[in-house]
Amino acid sequence: MASSIPHIQACRMYWTVHLEGGPRRVNHAAVVVLDKIYSFGGYCTGENYQRKRPMDVHILNTGNYRWHALPTPEYNDVTKTTVPYQRYGHTAVEHEQKIYIWGGRNDEAACNRLFCFNPDTLTWSSPKVSGMIPAARDGHSACVINNQMFVFGGFEEQMDRFSQDVYALDLRTMVWRYIITQGDPPSYRDFHSANAIDDRMYIFGGRGDVYGPYHSQEELYSNSIMYLDTATGVWHQPRTTGDIPLGRRSHSAFVYKNSLYVFGGYNGLCDEHFNDLYQFSPVTNTWTLMQTLGKPPSRRRRQSCLVVGDRVFLFGGTSPYQGQMSYQVIEDLYNEGIDSKLMDHNDMHILDFAPSLRTLCAMIVINNQLDYSSLPEELRWELRVMVTPNSISRPLNNTG
Template sequence: MLRWSVHLEGGPRRVNHAAVAVGHKVYSFGGYCSGEDYETLRQIDVHVFNTVSLRWMKLPPVRTGGHERVREVPYMRYGHTAVLLDDIIYLWGGRNDTEGACNVLYAFDINSHRWFTPKISGTVPGARDGHSSCVLWKSMYIFGGYEQLADCFSNDIHKLDTTTMVWSLINARGTPARWRDFHSATIIGTKMFVFGGRADRFGPFHSNNEIYCNKIKVFDTETNCWLNTPSTQPLPEGRRSHSAFSYNGELYIFGGYNARLDRHFNDLWKFNPEAFSWEKVEPKGKGPCPRRRQCCCMVGDRIILFGGTSPCPEQGMGDEFNLMDHSDLYILDFSKYSCHYLFRVCVCGLTQRHRDRMGLAVPSGIPCGTRLHVPVARAFALFISEHMVEQP
């Protein structure tokens, strides 16, 4: 049974950021926050969330003197993507209010926390934001986005082979997905599943006639072909700036926004690629409010979802220009034993005196120091210890 098991406040307030799971940590890069200065050029910030201690940490700025030059560190941006390959996080694309969009490939070493710019060749994609990135084997696939130079939506697929650091434009066969930005693309097996995004009714150029497709498009990376796919009811509403992830061979989407409906979402849908069918999922617990532009990462059997933007409470569910940015974090737990995880967290939140009084030992794998309100933690730990059963 799916359950929203943890809700935390006080993280980085970000929208349109990019995040990658590395072991039990989540690395978050850049993003946008209302009220901050994006006119002044500065290096991108990096926040790290520890899913064991449930704490955020901001990495110190990179020193750009000596052999580490300024150009090797990406500037602050939003609408970019980041993927993990081996011990390197590759960050690509995005834009800044001063510099515009970017097509430089940046690499972040997770061991040394140093940036560098790999030497690349081939057909480099044009600068853009709102694209998608996903990984298969040793390659990164870029799809769609809004291209700055052409001033239009894209439906090209570019591939970066990280063994040779060569970019290539894929000559895809079949009927391609429409030009779009702020969609999702998720690898399951050897296929890329594209959902949602913002497109224009009349073609690649933006004419303020936005459409939001709610049909899955599938690209086969083995044949380089777009596949013809059926559509079966029910279908989620079309949307952009949602989150997508795969778990046990199925695709999930959460949240997003549809401007034609002027509506933000906080629904969760599951797509079965074998049956090609959708199912709306209703997790237990209290989940996030309707939002878009959030990030989510899979860590073990848990989804870490954080940030994003929502309508101000007094404005209703839409209202494009009255938004509030979030600094919260939610955990969606797929495990049958999510209560065990909560119990461990609560025990660590207690002082040693309270643990001794209750006869509770510090669970292995979670360091002490996670500060919870003691009466709440004590009551919850006792309740869970008495009701520690597998969820149905």
């Protein structure tokens, strides 16, 4: 049971940069290669996701915080191309500086074809795979351990059910295999998270159902954390202490210095979005509610969080709409099939685990709107990129 008084940990973690104007994407997949972040697909409310069109790719330079979109190729027959179609609920992993996209769906069907993106050439391929290929699905998870991409859970398109199975793709031989595990696995679920720490795959959160694999609208949100020892194939459920998070789905989970962190997400039973940050220690099996400095992101779900050095880059997702809208705007959104209660984000936040004195001084200058025109050009450039919005997408104009 979670304690009634949270262990709020004082620390130097600081939300620093917040920029608008990036790709407005929800339920996308993103990965880090060297010092760049690559974001693939996802959706934006109101767009057409029935027809098949090439997946969009956005690249973030983490040095100057600038996004740019790759040109989208044109094609007619998606069954003959090596470019994946636009989708959501898919996964992206990095292995030997190449990116592998698997699963996901558009509004018509899910996919189980493997795609590979080469950041050096900015080109796609579709590697030939063999073995026991998992059924098409979305809302699954994937992580790489010892040259293998482990896939867990998700919602299977053909069987119309949640999954609790584990598959592994050997990224050297491109052979899929079904993993026979021992012990009680995590319950059937989708939109959970999976993270690799050493040889373990940690599973947290997600949406399940009281009827197990079948979707009856009676949802479950587990807050238990479990891990698969990939060396032995045995599932474990450690006994945890501390500030155990409320169950949630569509959250972000990332690993920093061998600790697992969980940000945000959504619980449908209480209809609540989150912007809290928890740390889980795999050594002590303790959860800790983290206290951060600076202004945190708004409550949201289906965003991405990527670790680059000592910083976490968070972008995209969707939140309850906070502003005021005129009747005409609400009517226009309704006519377009858009839920006016939610808004899709195009912003980016950076959480710095170890901010330097230089960064802290820059935050003072920015937050107090101090004149920095007399500073050296290098410092002025740094301050400019920290406050200059991107121009990939336009701001929402929902006010009446």
